[in-house]
Amino acid sequence: MAADINKRLSQLRARRDGTDRMAMDASIRAEALAKSLYPSTSTEPWEKRGNANQPHTRYAIGAMQPVSDTYTRISRETAERVANQLRDRLASSGITAEFRLQGSVPLDVHIRRVSDVDLLVIDTSFLTYIPSGAKAQRGGYVSTTKTSTGVLDLLRALVEIDLEEAFPAADVDKTGAKAVKISGGSLPRSVDVVPAHWFDSAEYQSSGLEVDRGINIYNKKTSQTIENFPFLHIDRISTRCDAIGGGLRKSIRLCKSVKADADRDINFPSFDIAATMYHANMNALRIGQYFDLAVLAEAQRFLDVLARDHAFAKTLLVPDQSRAIFDTQEKLRGLGLLSVEMDELLSTVYKENASGTAPPQSFNDMRNTVQLLAI
DSSP states (O other), X not given: OOSOHHHHHHHHHHHHHSGGGTTTOHHHHHHHHHHHTOHXXXXXXXXXXXXXXXXXHHHHHHHTSOOOHXXXXXXXXXXHXXXXXXXXXXXXXXXXXXXXXXXXXXXXXXXXXXXXXXXXXXEEEEEEEOTTSHHHHTTOSOOOSOOHHHHHHHHHHHHHHHHHHHOTTSEEEOOOSSOEEEEXXXXXXOEEEEEEEEEEXXXXXXXXXXXXXXXXXXXXXXXXXXXXXXXXXXXXXXXXXXXXXXXXXXXXXXXXXXXHHOSSOOOOXXXXXXXXXXXXXXXXXXXXXXXXXXXXXXXXXXXXXHHHOHHHHTTXXXXXXXXXSOOSHHHXXXXXXXXXXXXXXXXXXXXXXXXXXXXXXXXXXXXXHHTTOOX
């Protein structure tokens, strides 16, 4: 944690009030400006916690708070508006599509008021499946000459054309490998549109539950398809978090915020941050529903354990069990850097709140003090 905590607080506020992205588009500038005209609503509750001598404490608490439902709703509504335009236009080309959200917004771990939204466009005319699954064994699938690559390549091309026609004043960025980004014009949020088709896992063939159903997405640059389980990822983190009163989501937002505000470049994807905290001590995070700083204490502890024991870190799987979290050395380096940032934040929060107590002998002493602070 850099010494300039005022800079960190300014960055945190800017993300949460939208001013960090005012330069992106006129609609975003207007929204952020409108908020600034009403001082009574421009200060969030976390900004009033602690005193003037506790800026690191205030930062830690603010960094883990959810973005207002009002602004999250705008993100969802923007994605729905894009989906409605694509649904009709794709239908005119003979493609029936379904639409789903994936990523940090539906999981509620986004840290920006003006958050990009990931919108899946799913061509329902084609799917892939596990041959050993129950439905496949019953002969429940019809063979086809279509291929995954062919279906998604065509869908990607149509999405690019349809977005430009539907939103002529917006900017349509076609350079992304997996998504077409649309922003600006009348859209208050950017939307990453991801062409996909369904993948029926063995679990889905038995359960019929969409959380068990996968998707295949397309990498335009390599012409390869990639299998994902975004709904299972969301469901497992949400279920675990809800069972402990919200502490898991708080820990994910905290880690993402600290990464965003670090002076050093930390290569540790948000998806993998969420997957990592999924394996933290839920009993420790449960205390976060009463004492926010217990979330900081557990995040620091768990990241420290993993940074010191790479062999253990490499055993951890993403929530959908499809791969190891730390499958590259770059992620392990990112883990180490984030752990250092969290060490520094815990130390400074301890110092702001531990006047009159004996100097700590270890991080464990700091955690024991910090986790039950009522701020």
